[in-house]
Amino acid sequence: MINHHGRGSGDSPRNPFERLHVEDDLDAIESLRFSDPEWQPPSPKTQFFTDDSQSVMSKNNSPDIPFDYSLNPYRGCEHGCAYCYARRTHEYLGWNAGIDFESRILVKENAAELLQDELNRMREPPSTLNCSGVTDPYQPVERKLEVTRSCLAVLAEMRQAVTVITKNHLVTRDRDHLAVLASHGAAAVGISVTTLDRELAAALEPRASSPRMRLRAVKELNDHGIPAGIMLAPVIPGLNDHEIPSILEAAAEAGARFVGYTTLRLPGNVVPVFEGWLREHVSEQKAASILERTRSLRGGKLNSAEFGDRFRGHGALAANIRDLLKAGIRKHGLNQRIPKVSNASFRRVSRMQPELF
Numbered sequence: 001m002i003n004h005h006g007r008g009s010g011d012s013p014r015n016p017f018e019r020l021h022v023e024d025d026l027d028a029i030e031s032l033r034f035s036d037p038e039w040q041p042p043s044p045k046t047q048f049f050t051d052d053s054q055s056v057m058s059k060n061n062s063p064d065i066p067f068d069y070s071l072n073p074y075r076g077c078e079h080g081c082a083y084c085y086a087r088r089t090h091e092y093l094g095w096n097a098g099i100d101f102e103s104r105i106l107v108k109e110n111a112a113e114l115l116q117d118e119l120n121r122m123r124e125p126p127s128t129l130n131c132s133g134v135t136d137p138y139q140p141v142e143r144k145l146e147v148t149r150s151c152l153a154v155l156a157e158m159r160q161a162v163t164v165i166t167k168n169h170l171v172t173r174d175r176d177h178l179a180v181l182a183s184h185g186a187a188a189v190g191i192s193v194t195t196l197d198r199e200l201a202a203a204l205e206p207r208a209s210s211p212r213m214r215l216r217a218v219k220e221l222n223d224h225g226i227p228a229g230i231m232l233a234p235v236i237p238g239l240n241d242h243e244i245p246s247i248l249e250a251a252a253e254a255g256a257r258f259v260g261y262t263t264l265r266l267p268g269n270v271v272p273v274f275e276g277w278l279r280e281h282v283s284e285q286k287a288a289s290i291l292e293r294t295r296s297l298r299g300g301k302l303n304s305a306e307f308g309d310r311f312r313g314h315g316a317l318a319a320n321i322r323d324l325l326k327a328g329i330r331k332h333g334l335n336q337r338i339p340k341v342s343n344a345s346f347r348r349v350s351r352m353q354p355e356l357f
Contacts, residue, residue, distance in 0.1 A: 008080030011098035051106035070133025075106040077135035082277035097269040112150035138168035161341035167192035229258030237293035248328035
């Protein structure tokens with residue numbers, strides 16, 4: 001594995017759908033490091049590609065996901081979270097779940113137009129639409145491209161209920177559209193907070209907002225009448241589970257209205273990516289403990305695809321995590337789930353409005 005500064009993974013795991021695989025010459029890299037201890041391999045620059053998909057919404061058929069459609073402006077995610085279960089989606093594009101996932105980003109440039117067309121064509125609008133169901137809608141390039149913002153403009157105009165999940169303070173930029181939706185009971189925002197340790201966050205989620213800025217986003221959104229809470233996702237046993245009480249306390253101080261959580265799961269080639277991160281950032285003994293505890297959540301496996309089990313796991317450790325969260329939620333007067341949003345004010349907008357795009 002190559003350690004790229006500012007990246008969650010330097011690994012390039014073999015794509016199971018591709019016959020050919022290019023491997024880094026690790027011997028040559030080590031030789032360069034030996035001759036010059038200060039030498040670092042160049043970090044790959046992020047490349048952006050146009051995604052010409054003719055749909056921007058995906059229907060959900062999973063009974064353990066609390067929304068029936070997801071809105072995905074981007075594929076791949078520059079935040080580079082080492083644990084991200086969505087990394088495998090890049091393998092369907094012919095790339096890898098490691099460095100490719102965070103350095104090759106597909107952009108749905110016409111997402112807003114597609115969204116408006118799809119909503120107008122539907123007999124019934126989605127009762128629950130989540131932005132985004134796969135990768136973060138507020139990754140760094142969104143500051144420049146404003147694809148997610150243009151989608152929120154459409155949603156605000158049509159009053160389509162939406163929940164937003166992100167780990168970027170940038171979501172506060174769009175509080176104008178979110179406030180319009182919230183005035184109709186049609187918006188809620190979950191801010192992902194995995195740790196309060198800035199150094200750990202910088203290593204684990206290298207291009208996401210700092211924990212302090214995420215908590216600030218919770219406060220700013222609530223101050224503008226937009227229901228906001230935190231998603232403690234994922235809980236990584238042996239790495240951040242001891243922070244649950246302090247994270248809940250900080251969330252309450254920030255005015256969070258709700259708390260959600262998931263536990264770590266590592267599907268497919270996310271395993272070597274996360275294992276590589278562990279080798280780089282924690283001791284061998286601690287890495288082994290984290291993986292052992294993660295397996296204990298899912299019957300000895302690092303992942304489970306079973307509905308009702310895949311997000312939180314089962315067994316004694318899963319019960320301990322759940323009880324610890326429940327105790328903190330009761331102590332700080334938080335709600336345990338994201339509030340329901342309403343489509344009661346939905347309206348169709350049949351004419352394209354240039355100012356939205």
